[in-house]
Amino acid sequence: EIVMTQSPPTLSVSPGERATLSCRASQSLSSNLAWYQQKPGQAPRLLIYGASTRATGVPARFSGSGSGTEFTLTISSLQSGDFAIYYCHQYNNWPYTFGQGTKLEIK
Amino acid sequence: QVQLQESGPGLVEPSETLSLTCTVAGASINSNFWSWIRQPPGRGLECIGYIYHTGRIDYNPSLKSRVTISLDTSKNQFSLHLSSVIAADTAVYYCASGYEIFDYWGQGALVTVSS
Numbered sequence: 205e206i207v208m209t210q211s212p213p214t215l216s217v218s219p220g221e222r223a224t225l226s227c228r229a230s231q232s233l234s235s236n237l238a239w240y241q242q243k244p245g246q247a248p249r250l251l252i253y254g255a256s257t258r259a260t261g262v263p264a265r266f267s268g269s270g271s272g273t274e275f276t277l278t279i280s281s282l283q284s285g286d287f288a289i290y291y292c293h294q295y296n297n298w299p300y301t302f303g304q305g306t307k308l309e310i311k
Numbered sequence: 312q313v314q315l316q317e318s319g320p321g322l323v324e325p326s327e328t329l330s331l332t333c334t335v336a337g338a339s340i341n342s343n344f345w346s347w348i349r350q351p352p353g354r355g356l357e358c359i360g361y362i363y364h365t366g367r368i369d370y371n372p373s374l375k376s377r378v379t380i381s382l383d384t385s386k387n388q389f390s391l392h393l394s395s396v397i398a399a400d401t402a403v404y405y406c407a408s409g410y411e412i413f414d415y416w417g418q419g420a421l422v423t424v425s426s
Contacts, residue, residue: 205372238412240356247405247416248356259414291356295411299371302356 206230206294210303216311217282225277225306227292232272236296239268239277242305243288251290252277279308313337315406317420323400324426329393331420333406340364340387344410347380347391349402350419357402361410362389369410396424 207230217223227237235255240248250259252268255275265280279286287310292303319331333345344367347359360370362380370378379392393400401424407413 236411240413247407247419248413249416250412250414253412293356293412298369299373300358300411302358304355 205299206233206297206301208292208294208301208303210290210292210306212306213304214307214309216309218311219282219284221282221311223279223282223286223308225279225290225308227270227275227277227303229273229275229294229296231297233275233294233296235271236294237268237270237275238293238295239266240291240293240302241286241288242291248291282308284310313408313415315408315415315417317404317406317417319420319422321421322423322425323396325397325424326395329391329396329400329404329422329424331391331404331406331422332388333390333417335387335389335408338408340382340384340389343408345380345382345389346407346410346413348405348407348413350405351399351402359391359393359404363410398424400424 209228211226237255239252242248256268267278289305314336316334323329341364344363346361362368377394382389403419405419406417408415
């Protein structure tokens with residue numbers, strides 16, 4: 205099973221600033237990596253798939269990059285609604301697995 | 312717009328079987344892969360398994376001996392059955408469309424395993 209490690213566990217950023225979230229896989233994923241946003245009491249929301257393709261309706265301030273084992277989610281100019289937990293998810297090898305999440309909180 | 316809704320008991324006794332149904336609206340159950348994902352309280356997400364109408368099914372090896380996923384095309388629903396549950400199976404259970412990426416999700420159903 206591929207282990208996904210996200211860092212940092214918690215990230216404190218001020219509104220309007222940039223946030224950079226990292227995700228590392230225990231083996232190569234090619235570009236089979238997605239990012240999800242989850243707010244309290246809600247289901248996760250798909251943000252990015254194929255490591256860098258934004259899902260329908262996702263604002264351009266969300267961008268994904270990376271391939272192989274190292275991936276990054278960047279959120280430029282944070283807005284109040286962006287403070288949430290973010291999960292990376294590999295779908296290269298079954299069972300597909302998620303990272304433990306990065307909590308993005310207001311500084 | 313695709314909508315999914317989980318339904319089923321919120322409390323299951325240890326050693327019993329957890330059963331949930333996901334009702335799909337806005338899409339045919341024959342048109343996509345469908346998945347179950349769970350999230351223990353305060354923890355991360357775990358893929359349970361997925362199904363396609365052709366009969367293709369796969370389960371997480373960690374649960375494979377206890378889990379069954381099935382389709383009811385007449386009702387546009389798919390179901391999850393998890394047998395011999397223990398306290399560690401307490402989680403919010405989500406149904407979702409897709410099996411590699413999940414673009415539509417249900418709101419989630421909290422299932423507590425307790426006597």
